[in-house]
Amino acid sequence: MSSTDRLENGRNRLTIRQVADLAGVSTATVSRVINGRADVSERAREAVLRVVREHGYSTNRTARGLSAGRTGLVGVTTPVVHHSYFAVILDGAGEALYEQDMRMVLCRTHHEHDREVSLLERLMQGTTDGALLILPEESPDELAALHDHGYRFVIADPLRPLDERVPTVSAAHSSGASEAVEHLLALGHRRIAAITGPRGWIATEERLRGYRGALAAAGVMPSDELVVESDFHAEGGVEAALSLLDRPDPPTAIFAFNDMLAIGVMQAARLRGVRIPEELSVVGFDDTFEASIVTPPLTTVRQPLAEMGRMAVNLLVRQLQNQRIEALHVQLETKLVVRESTGPAAR
Amino acid sequence: MSSTDRLENGRNRLTIRQVADLAGVSTATVSRVINGRADVSERAREAVLRVVREHGYSTNRTARGLSAGRTGLVGVTTPVVHHSYFAVILDGAGEALYEQDMRMVLCRTHHEHDREVSLLERLMQGTTDGALLILPEESPDELAALHDHGYRFVIADPLRPLDERVPTVSAAHSSGASEAVEHLLALGHRRIAAITGPRGWIATEERLRGYRGALAAAGVMPSDELVVESDFHAEGGVEAALSLLDRPDPPTAIFAFNDMLAIGVMQAARLRGVRIPEELSVVGFDDTFEASIVTPPLTTVRQPLAEMGRMAVNLLVRQLQNQRIEALHVQLETKLVVRESTGPAAR
DNA sequence: GGAAGTGCCTGTAACGTTTCAGAAAATATG
């Protein structure tokens, strides 16, 4: 049954032993040739390569995984795939992994913490050499424990402040937020509201810091009434924006802490008949694809998401190769992209 | 070096042999307990489970892969991740795989044929049990060869007509297109243009068939001048729409063969100052997330993309279990979603 | 001429499972 099975599975390729026999050398020699090791005579190498050329052979990565302890697989966890924010990071990570001849084992966590933990368990089951965790919801303690346990991983876009020793890649939240607010200030806005993500998240707190800093630097007193906490989703954005627009003294500009919220703001404005940008300026954060196709196109802070994925893989690979990593915490620059959702403050 | 390495890699978990020793049984028995086999006495099972509970154990999937010939990994290739069309399929597939306790090895092909072929090569290297190919660009011959070679795979959204024996999951292109056109006809439109994808693709040809059929059924003579070939991208949509709008006798409605094209059409209309839906009705295809956030929200034909991913996994899993599959070619229903980009024909 | 050093190669023991053939124990049958 088993051998039939294997045949049926199409695993009827040459094994290293068969190659060795055909080439008249030992399996060890074949292995060294295949892996490009130096200590092989030209004659032996040629014999092996000829057999490989003629019969075709590629090493069984599962077997290599068992024997050598590295599988060439990297686990990647992400809350969801279907969201351009994550999809772009995945794309970047995929590209970088491909260049390293590594493969990505993708796991959606679906924001379920239990699932995330058990996924990590599973990733560690010898299947993967390491992992890239995108916006993981594990507690800092859990992540630190994983690190201490010896598992190699890198965090892209950490949710909360983490143990120093865990490598992370994130964006320059604070300076991006400052830039956004400075842009609005330059347009003459003074009542600038903010719709944030959940409090406690790094992204929220850091962007808030940038927002407040920029206001303060311009001599504008930041008012807590203009800061509304939300959840990074469009519906949340609608709700938060309505509460702001319905105030007796509505803001003239809203800085939404991500593009989804900003899109919600635009929908809310439409509901209230408020024109963008004439009566209300809107700025988002992320610069996902959606920002470019809404009407009017959204002014937003660009995060280099694909680069974030690539950089995270980079850090991970170096870690796997036991290279000393000097920069454990990489912060990537953000940049304001001005489109048409912002305009001069009209009083 | 090697053993140190392994330790450093955090692979210092119990092996099946250690569990066996602790439980006072043989490794074979532990294996049977772990895999829920029936022929184990209650006493032995309990002993094993107790050790597992107390010390923690999870099987090394790499070793299992080698020994049992199945790795629990399924390869998934997709042109790009960062596109909601593909991302949603991936999400669905991921969900279904998770339920089967299988993992997804994700490979972006980036529309590069060579890359695709070499990826498949690699996937077959014993790493995966089978594969799910999303919109693969291999030739029908290559795919048939792969099938004959014994590799198990399922195609989601085939690009071209394939060998009968290759299992596929696709959407009801033709009936969805008919429904879209009937909707426009009912609104009084007669000059209904189509912006298609590349000729030869199943999606294009089938939707075209539905488009022409619906027109003919309504006694409207389909005119080839109103059919413009494009490429499923927004820029292509802009260009195609401009060529239609700039005609002396522009259409009153445009049926774009996917949402990206439709978004391009909307951008083109804005460029020409044509109001949607008052002066021009636009229908898309896919119902990706973008369709719901553009202004006005896009009327479009919904493809059950997540379901497509789930169904494809379903077919694959059954194939892997050597089950006889009665329906090798599944077609999923599509459904028109009416939003605000379509309105009565104004003459 | 013997010792020491290279360069190339082989044999073989891992790696951690699954599974097969068959032994041992328990149960049923005549």
Add this chain to the structure above:
DNA sequence: CATATTTTCTGAAACGTTACAGGCACTTCC
């Protein structure tokens, strides 16, 4: 009670690699 049957379990052989320890044939050195 002996024999057959079933149930439960074990030992050991795979699975396809990698890598270690060591061997053989040379060269080089004193």
